[in-house]
Amino acid sequence: MRFWPRSLFGRLAIIFVACLLAAQGVGMLISAHEASKALVNINNTQWTQRYGEIVTLLESQNPGERARIASAMSGVRFRLMYLPGDPKAPAEPLPLDDSTVALDALLRPELDGRTVRTYLERHEPGDQEHRITDVQLKDGSWVRFDYWRPPALSQWPNPLLIDSLVLIVTIVLVSFFAVRWVTRPLSILADAAEQLGRDIHRPPLPERGPLEVRAAAAAFNTMQARLRDYILERTRILTAVSHDLRTPITRLRLRAELLSDPVLKEKLARDLQDMENMTNATLAFLRGMEDREPRQSVDLTALLESLETDSRDMGYDVQLQGRIAHPLMLRPRALRRCLDNLVTNAVRYGKRAILEVQDLGETVIIRVRDAGPGIPPEELEKVFEPYYRLETARSLVGGGTGLGLSIARNIAELHGGTLVLQNHPAGGLEATLTLPVR
Numbered sequence: 208m209r210f211w212p213r214s215l216f217g218r219l220a221i222i223f224v225a226c227l228l229a230a231q232g233v234g235m236l237i238s239a240h241e242a243s244k245a246l247v248n249i250n251n252t253q254w255t256q257r258y259g260e261i262v263t264l265l266e267s268q269n270p271g272e273r274a275r276i277a278s279a280m281s282g283v284r285f286r287l288m289y290l291p292g293d294p295k296a297p298a299e300p301l302p303l304d305d306s307t308v309a310l311d312a313l314l315r316p317e318l319d320g321r322t323v324r325t326y327l328e329r330h331e332p333g334d335q336e337h338r339i340t341d342v343q344l345k346d347g348s349w350v351r352f353d354y355w356r357p358p359a360l361s362q363w364p365n366p367l368l369i370d371s372l373v374l375i376v377t378i379v380l381v382s383f384f385a386v387r388w389v390t391r392p393l394s395i396l397a398d399a400a401e402q403l404g405r406d407i408h409r410p411p412l413p414e415r416g417p418l419e420v421r422a423a424a425a426a427f428n429t430m431q432a433r434l435r436d437y438i439l440e441r442t443r444i445l446t447a448v449s450h451d452l453r454t455p456i457t458r459l460r461l462r463a464e465l466l467s468d469p470v471l472k473e474k475l476a477r478d479l480q481d482m483e484n485m486t487n488a489t490l491a492f493l494r495g496m497e498d499r500e501p502r503q504s505v506d507l508t509a510l511l512e513s514l515e516t517d518s519r520d521m522g523y524d525v526q527l528q529g530r531i532a533h534p535l536m537l538r539p540r541a542l543r544r545c546l547d548n549l550v551t552n553a554v555r556y557g558k559r560a561i562l563e564v565q566d567l568g569e570t571v572i573i574r575v576r577d578a579g580p581g582i583p584p585e586e587l588e589k590v591f592e593p594y595y596r597l598e599t600a601r602s603l604v605g606g607g608t609g610l611g612l613s614i615a616r617n618i619a620e621l622h623g624g625t626l627v628l629q630n631h632p633a634g635g636l637e638a639t640l641t642l643p644v645r
Contacts, residue, residue: 219389219390220382220387223382223385223386224378224382224383227378227382228375228378231371231375231378247305247306247309248309250306251306251309251313252313254310254354255310255314256317258314258317258318258340258342258352259314259317261280261287261350261352262318262342262344262350264276265289265344265350266344266346270289270291270348273348273350276289277289284354284355284356285352285353285354285355286353287351287352287353288350288351288353289348289349289350290341290348290349290350291348291349292348292349293349294349294351296324297328297339299328300326300327300328301326301327301328301329301336303325304327307327307338310325310340311323311325311340314342318342321342321343321344322342322343323340323341323342323343324340324341325338325339325340325341326338326339326340326341327339335355335356336355336356337353337354337355337356338352338353338354338356339351339352339353339354340352340354392416392417392420392423392424396412396423396424396427399412399427400427403431403434406621407431407434407435407438411428411431411432412424412427412428414428452486453483453486456479456482456483459475459479460476460479463475463479500538500539500540501538502536502538503536503537503538503539504535504536505535505536505537505542506534507531507534507537507571508530508531508532508564510542510543510546511527511546511562511564512527514543514546514547514562515527515562518550518554518560523550523559524554524558524559524560525550525554525559525560525561525562526559526560526561526562527562528562528563528564529565531564531566531571532566533566535571535642535644536645537622537642538618538622541618541621541622542618542622544614544618545614545615545618545619545626545640546562546573546575546640548611548612548614548615549575549615549638549640550562550575551611552577552611552612552638553576553577553579553636553638554577556577556579556636557576557577557579557635557636558577558578558579559577559578560575560576560577561574561575561576561577562575563576568644569643569644569645570641570642570643570644571641571642571644572639572640572641572642573640573642574637574638574639574640575637575640576631576635576636576637576638577635577636578634578635579635580634580635581630581634581635581636582597582628582630582636587627587629587630588628590612590628591612591613591616591626591628592609592613593610593613594609594610595609596609612626615638615640619640619641619642622642622643623642623643624640624641624642624643625640625641626638626640626641
């Protein structure tokens with residue numbers, strides 16, 4: 208359904224409010240029906256007593272006084288007429304409604320067997336109905352009761368509508384608060400699960416609330432602890448292996464120096480250097496996964512200017528554009544390492560690097576663009592995989608290990624941000640680093 212919300216809060220709120228409103232609406236209809244029914248019964252009882260009193264009064268008077276008394280008792284909506292002869296029935300009477308039938312049933316026993324004729328009539332379409340009741344007196348003459356019923360009897364009373372509206376608004380507000388209170392732990396659990404993918408060392412969830420919520424939080428915390436222990440154990444093992452490889456590499460380098468063949472000696476030295484570079488890169492990558500550098504207020508513009516200066520001192524063509532006026536809460540060493548990897552890749556494979564920083568309010572964007580040929584679109588995500596390198600001569604000549612972009616993306620996610628690559632329309636590869644301000 209187009210308007211059916213996707214969130215559990217929205218769905219529960221709609222179901223809860225709809226059920227309460229339906230129950231309230233049914234209750235209002237029943238209350239209004241019972242109130243109308245009670246009002247009609249009271250009204251019919253009063254009219255029955257009044258008709259009986261009038262008939263008794265007229266029968267106690269002589270025929271000459273009856274017409275005068277009838278005229279004196281008539282009013283705006285009620286007209287009483289004394290008729291010596293048999294009264295004529297309305298030309299087009301309406302079917303009797305339930306209220307009129309009930310009144311007719313009350314009148315007959317009250318008038319003690321006198322002839323009673325009851326009609327409903329409307330002179331013009333849209334006019335009010337008026338009820339005609341003809342009663343024959345004991346001497347054979349007739350009295351006609353003509354009553355124009357007010358429309359207010361069939362309308363809803365305004366106080367009931369106002370009270371119902373206030374009650375409905377209260378129900379809706381309380382329902383939203385109650386549903387939000389019930390679904391809030393699920394939102395917290397979903398946020399924690401999303402943050403877990405970025406930071407395995409995030410604080411555990413508070414185990415409070417209803418029994419089911421506490422059980423879910425405890426299970427989540429247990430899962431996080433086991434994942435953290437597994438990752439740390441794996442990282443320690445890989446770190447130890449990478450560290451221990453340095454010793455045989457060093458021995459092989461010393462033995463290579465004893466070779467008499469200069470060509471073989473150069474090839475072996477180059478292979479050993481590649482092995483050592485891969486080992487150092489692996490150690491750096493694993494240390495980055497364990498790095499718990501705290502966040503601190505950082506002048507991002509100063510950090511970028513320092514990176515630009517250091518890169519130029521190394522002979523790189525690096526240009527910085529834009530600045531950020533306010534400090535940000537960042538991990539400065541990790542972010543410097545991320546940007547250094549991006550700039551190094553841009554200079555190594557794209558000849559130069561253009562750094563552009565932009566403040567969007569809620570986020571800060573840093574773009575690093577090179578002047579190279581770019582990479583195939585299907586490779587834009589694969590290059591973030593550890594040890595993945597493009598099968599091109601430039602990657603092999605450049606001496607890369609395939610970990611630079613992996614480290615850079617890990618650091619971006621550690622800050623709650625993102626890192627994506629795209630081929631710029633004007634040429635070159637552009638890395639876009641997005642960092643949240645808060």
